[in-house]
Amino acid sequence: xxxxxxxxxxxxxxxxxxxEELLKIDKNRFHITIFGEEPYPNYNRIxxxxxLQGDTTIADITLNDWNWYEEHHxxxxxxxxxxxxxxxxxxVYTTKERVVEYDKLIIATGSLPFIIPVPGHEKxxxxxxxxxxxx
Numbered sequence: 001x002x003x004x005x006x007x008x009x010x011x012x013x014x015x016x017x018x019x020e021e022l023l024k025i026d027k028n029r030f031h032i033t034i035f036g037e038e039p040y041p042n043y044n045r046i047x048x049x050x051x052l053q054g055d056t057t058i059a060d061i062t063l064n065d066w067n068w069y070e071e072h073h074x075x076x077x078x079x080x081x082x083x084x085x086x087x088x089x090x091x092v093y094t095t096k097e098r099v100v101e102y103d104k105l106i107i108a109t110g111s112l113p114f115i116i117p118v119p120g121h122e123k124x125x126x127x128x129x130x131x132x133x134x135x
Contacts, residue, residue: 003028003029003030003031004029004030004031004103004104005030005031005033005101005102005103005104006019006022006030006031006032006033006102006103006104006105006106007032007033007034007035007092007100007102007104007105007106008032008033008034008035008106008108009035009081009082009092009105009106009107009108009109010035010036010106010107010108010109010110011034011035011036011037011038011040011041011042011076011078012036012042012045012108012109012110013042013043013044013045013063014108014110015034015042015106015108016034016042016063016064018106018108019032019034019074019106023072027072031073031075032072032073032074032075033074033075033076033077033100033102034069034074034075034076034077035077035080035081035082035092035094036076036077036078036079036080036081037079037080037081037095038078038079038131038132038133039078039079040058040062040078040132041062041063041064041065041066041068041069041076041078042062042063042064043058043061043062043063043132044061044062044063045130045131047060047061048061048129048130048131048132048134048135051132051135052129052135058132077094077096077098080094080095080096080098081094081095082094082095083095085105089101090102090103090105092105110130111130112130113128113129113130113134114128115127115128
């Protein structure tokens with residue numbers, strides 16, 4: 001019996017948490033591929049303010065390190081986003097011209113930060129942050 005092919009778009013907390021639950025169901029049932037635009041394994045975004053302050057590092061807030069992906073036979077493509085999905089052929093097309101077929105697709109790409117347009121929002125130094133690069 002062939003493994004069910006799961007593709008996750010987005011290597012953040014919510015998407016990877018879904019993968020963790022699938023692995024609990026049956027760690028040998030799935031062939032899992034994850035695409036994440038950032039060049040890191042998944043990390044706790046809630047702790048980004050501590051990174052911004054200089055109190056901690058990316059390694060300190062990493063939830064699943066590189067070994068975790070390898071141990072669970074997950075194909076991670078860090079630094080590679082998905083730019084197109086063909087639901088008829090069940091394929092994703094990436095920013096690095098990779099084509100990957102799937103049986104089930106999970107899209108967990110998060111959100112974008114928003115600065116409320118209150119007086120002073122346009123001043124120098126006012127910024128939003130969502131990822132390590134922003135910090």
